[in-house]
Amino acid sequence: MDDVNLSHFLRAFFDQVPAILYIKDADGRYVKINPHCERTFGISDADARGRTDADFFPPELADHFRSNDLMVLETGQTLTFDETAIVNGETKDFLARKFRVRDERNGKYYVCGISTEVTRLKRSEQELAAANAEAERASRAKSQFLAAISHDMRQPIQAASLFLGVLEGRIDDSKAREVLDRVRSSIDAVHGMLGDLLDLSRLDAELIEPTRKPVPIGAILQSLHAEFAPQAELKGLTLRCVPCHHDVATDPDLLNRILRNLLANAVAHTASGRVLLGCRRHGQAIRVEVVDTGAGIPMAQRHKIFEEFYQVGNPERDRSRGFGLGLAIVRRIADMLGHPVELRSTEGKGSTFSITIPLAEPRPSVAETPAASIANGAGTGMDQRHQILLVEDDPAVLGAMSMLLEEWGLRVMNAQSLDELGAVLDGVAGSPSLIIADYRLPEGATGADAVALARKRIGGDLPAIIMTGDTAPERLREARANGSHLLHKPVQAEQLRRVVQDILNQARPASAISASKADEWEQGLSRLHHPG
Template sequence: GSRFLPCSVSAPDHLPAWWCESRAGGDNADANLSDPRLPMDQDRTSEHYAERVTGEQVALLYNYFSRQYWLLLLSPPIVVPVMWSQVAHVPLVLWGIVYVVSVLDRRLLAQRYFDARPPASEARRWGMRFTVRAAISGVLLGSCGFWMFAPYSLPHLMFLFAFLFVTSAGAALFFAPFPPAYYAFLPLATMPLVVRVLLVGTMPAIWACVAVVVYTLFMLRVGRDYGEAIRRSFELRFQNLDLVQELTRKNEEAERANRAKSQFLAAASHDLRQPMQALSLLTGTLKLRSAAGPDRDLVERIGASVEALEGLFSALLDISKLDASVIRTERGSVSLSALLTRIETDAAPGAEAKGLRLRVHRIACWVDSDPVLLRRILQNLVANAIRHTGSGTVWVGARRRGDKVRIEVRDSGSGIAAEHLDRIFEEFYQVENPGRDRRKGLGLGLAIVRRLTDLLGHTVEVRSMPGRGSTFAVTVPLAPTPGAVAEAGGSGGVRPDLLGLAVLVLEDDAEVRAALRITLEEWGCYVVAAVDAVDALSQARQRPRWRPQAILTDYRLGSGRSGIEAARSLLAHWDISIPVVLISGDTADEPLRAAQASGYELLHKPIRPQRLERLLRDLPRR
């Protein structure tokens, strides 16, 4: 419908800016006229849009006239000289003056309309005001055809017919946006000419009258069709605007729901990670104490359950990190052969436990990717293949495709039906696990794969046939030039034992604080466990010669200060520079970004004892 709005082409200087802006802007125009808020399931009929459409039609009527009214002012300067020799001079001049006054009166009416900026409810009233003036204009033109009729001068007669016909045709464009104005104008402009021609009384004159009547009916039909096209275009425009508004509202609701989900997940993860942290550390300590005792099997089962929970939290954390866009990629040249070797080492125990054959086909090439994230992608795909293959083989390999490498993971499992292929990369979507058996996975592995490949700019594809297995393929660009080997996932060197390492623990949760202290002391560390920085300084005063060699601090401390602030204040107080490790139970992006900005190491609850031990061993001693 916007193509019918003249202001979209160019706005004349005399038009107010508000009108052109509103007509060009679409939504602002609707706000000036009316602003309904309707549900999508309400029937959008012509009656529903009638008032709004009338408002736009009247606005277009006044706009057309304001842009082209100067053409009407040319009529008297043309008609008066041509007919000067055929009619009395005084009536002819008076006719020209009255005609000019009528045009200027409509121009003033248009200016009042623009100044008033009427709502849609008043649009018909303004349209009828214009219609009355259109009827007056028709009377003036009709009188021209009646008393200027020159039956004995063929050139003047032809001019009169041409003038009336051209003016009537042009009026179809002027008045068609509001059909009542055209209906009032056209008959009054042409019918006096018909009456005057009938007075001649000859057969040619009668046929001329018939022609004028047919022309009038034809132009009325043209004006009606043109007006209907304009009306329909406005209806379609308003329908589209309503649909856009409704879809925008639905999209905003979906975004709010997604943000609420993320906030809930972050809050729930933080609250659940506190006891999980303590449970994980205490389970690790319990394993050491009951390694040869009668409760060994029971402890092993507890440990397996804890590991399952840790896996769930880790997967949720990965999703949260990807949603928060805080994962930074470090691309480089990655040895694909070395990467596949690491994948085979990681996956072999799981495949062997299920009685599956794991075959890895290596090729000597380098790819351009992030070694850690690419390894995570392939680990998830291989783990998914092993989990869903009851017997047979899981094959991992790669092949060149021009300037890219296609890494494939195939299995001989049950396969995936075609109707599920578009959804398997969604969170928590599992094809054959309606009972949510955790042994069949959590439904997050492939979702993480899709997000990581999108982050890296790689592509992931899947082909599957029920009963024949599935093939997942990741396409990665070849590295421009072979560089130094980037280890797939990194390992780091192993430092001396933890015996005697002085560690300051800042944790406001009593259970987690106690669990950390017990675990660290079990490893031979010299631990001071405090609630916050004030408590740490208080305990340190009781040990004048004690200084920490590392700080483990929760990101959120109960005192209202963050662990980053507490660590910085302690380091400044002691005037030392030692490693600081942040421990967070949040999945929101705030702690992730804060840790990156501080330069401190960040661990997420629950922490596996092995991970914490490895981290402490790798920390530089001071």
Template sequence: MKKPSDTQDSNYGIGDLLGLGSQSVRKNYYPALQERIEELEQERNRYKWLFENALHGIFQANLRGGFLACNPAMARICGYDSPDHLIGKVIRLREQLFCSSAEFDQIRQELLDRGSLSARETRLMRADYTPVPVAITLLRRPDLGPEVVEAFVADITERVQAREKLEQLNQDLERRVEERTEALQNAILSKDKYLAAASHDLLQPLNAARLMISALQDSQLPEQEARMVHQVHRALEGAEELLADLLDISKLDQQAMKPDLVYTDLENLLQGLGEEFEAVAANAGLDFRLRLKPAVVRTDQRMLTRIVRNLLSNAFRYTTSGGVVLGMRKAGGKLRIEVWDTGVGIAEDKLQDIFTEFHQLLPQGTGGRQGVGLGLAIVERMVRILGYQVEVSSRPGRGSRFVVMLPLASARPAPAPSAPVPQLSTADGFDGANVLVIDNEPAVLESMSVLLERWGCRVLTSASEAEALSLVNQGKEPDVILADFHLDNGRTGCQAIHGLRKRLGRPVPAAVITADRSDETRQLMRAQSLPILNKPVKPNRLRALVTSLLPAMP
């Protein structure tokens, strides 16, 4: 016979545990429970669907072992047929999944230290032992085990290939840029050589014509012929200035002009420029004053001379009445070279435009001698190369002021030994001095002969070093040698001067006259202590050069 308690115990079930022991309770709560269970089942199915159909790999694993679970996407990424295939084959993540054991160890340590890693790029090993680049996000699950992790894995093969392609394109681009740069440099070098050759060819006939015209100007000509000669002289002068400007602006733009800094007596340099422009002021009927003081600077003499000469030329070009002042002023460890004029002035909104190429202050036809607009562009570039500053201020109709600021030299260099006292007077001529001219251009030889003979020189001419040596062998010894730099057959005037000095056994005073305006040639002349005069030769500079050489006669 059963005990009541036995009957009661046998009827005790899940409903009693959930508080649904009585029929009335079950009737009230069963629908709500069933609905909740169905919701949980739907959510479970949804997550299961997402897990199985996700594009990215998802897995749960033990870092000290292998996979605990994974989805089909993870199996595909690693090249396995199914998740079970992957789980069965990869039982050690360190050796069988990660391409680099060292990188796995680093990832494991970072996970233990930080608890998670986000979008870490690495490489996993596929079933065929080929690497696959992935971005992996890992999260530690210490609630499931000390080294249990869950992970999301994205196959980034396309991204890596695109990045590698981009890197390759960048390398190709850099290589092409280097090739183009080299080609451009070669082109610039070729252009420099072409410009040097073209300038030589252009300046040679211009030089001959200029010297011939100068000889004619020294002659007694009827008024009409004298006026025509003067007009030709002005035309040649303009052509010379334009060609020199074009050559200089080309070299400056190609950064082919490098400063050659030497200690310079600035007062003496500016005094020479002042004497050069005295005739310009006299011809224009303008007042020209110098306000100079002793000062030493370390500068490129040729560039600074060109800067100040261009500023003075500009001042005289646009000044029709009044005058021009060239002055110096010291301020705060710097020296200010100032050029003032009482010319047409410049509108305030045009003050910066004047430093651009081919910009003119006045339109054509407004009077005055017009330039081509390169003078101030050259000033701006040379000032920049030397590290100086240039400022301009102006009042339209009242005049302008240009200022070049440069540092003073920290110490004055020891003065150079004084030159010997001239023994030959050149006030009225050169008193029959023997001047040997070496040039491979017949027209230049003829024009130099005409001009020098008018100054009282006895002129010897030769087209080469060999001809000059032949003259010496005939007993015709020169007092001065004036040699063109580029002679025929690759020979130079320097070599000719050296050969003649060796044959004569004495350092005959000599200078090089050339159309080559390169820095290399200028430095070569300085190294050999040879004065240099650029073509087209200005008669007053040629006369000054010959005068400076003659006192050195024994």
């Protein structure tokens, strides 16, 4: 290898490198600066020699530079600093590295430094931080907005849904029942959209904690097939189910929500042909697929369909087709469970959505309990010895709820405020079996206050249901804290019947109720909100 003059190459590097290079002696006097430093600060190497930072920078900045120099000289370490300097009246940021060098000819130590301007990078970081803060603020505002409109919309729908529950048992005329069914279908559509808002609010609140366990995937698919087959038949579609006989490790309620959204989309967006719901073994996992013969999804829109409020082929924002939250909820729940979601689509031929779920060991068989039988629809009457405290300030909802509970054979004691509740409790004979309270009550009182008052007067851990149209995260946390069941309006009559029946059929001591409520809350809310 040829010998080279190293000092020549170092001098060329010193002169040509696009960074600030300098050498200072132990007293802080400049010995040498490179051309880039000259151009940056507008001073020549000859003028800089023998002078210190105090000659070029404000006192506090010069003292800071000197402190860093002394640290390097004393420790001998190579140190990196974020430094700020004023250049031509403009504040600029630099990333500076300083190290100590000993001159063998005179035995003296010098500080060598290299600085790179990072002003633009720093500003980009600040802008990114500001953008992230704004995004978080917008996300919080979105959650508050969804909670507010959800509450306002749920109140009148709640009353209508409960009155339909009363009428359903009293109408025998076929034409009238057809009208009733159409009204219920319309209410169910709105209920589904509000359910999406609730799911989104719960995800934003980070209150959903998956409970993974072995689940027979075949049973879930068959249940969904039975649920959606009538809808498919009305559209002239063939809905086929190909189940498999394996257990998967997942949260059954959350998985059900994912597959229900995918299947609902497939049926809604397929004009003719068929929809297939099936699963197949894929290594140590099961891949569940929802296949349709719809119009397919254009390539340019595939990365958008999992965004909130985005809908393919609905630029007019036709609200009869929902809010466009279904696939956004699918993606967020799937990510939470660790179940990858994939999309394959061909325009004009259809789409396939798939979700991959790990296999699990088969669950031990469990005999169905009486409560489970009732939840599946067995039995309609309830024990007339049960007394129900009902606290609701909206006269329409109060009237509908009272009629519905009495229709089920229950005795109802009504109150529209905390004062009225106190008077009712003073005159009650025996112990009520359950309190159902709206969350928002007059004079700033809440359903939680009503529950606390009733429990204090009765002297026991009274089972409680709090009903609210407010989807704010605080409501979810508050219900969990006081051991109440939380139902979001509008609650369908059958949903309410199931949870009331379940509570009344529990023969546990009152002291045991609150200990289990917090554990059951998340799973129970999901089950009641999405029946089936």
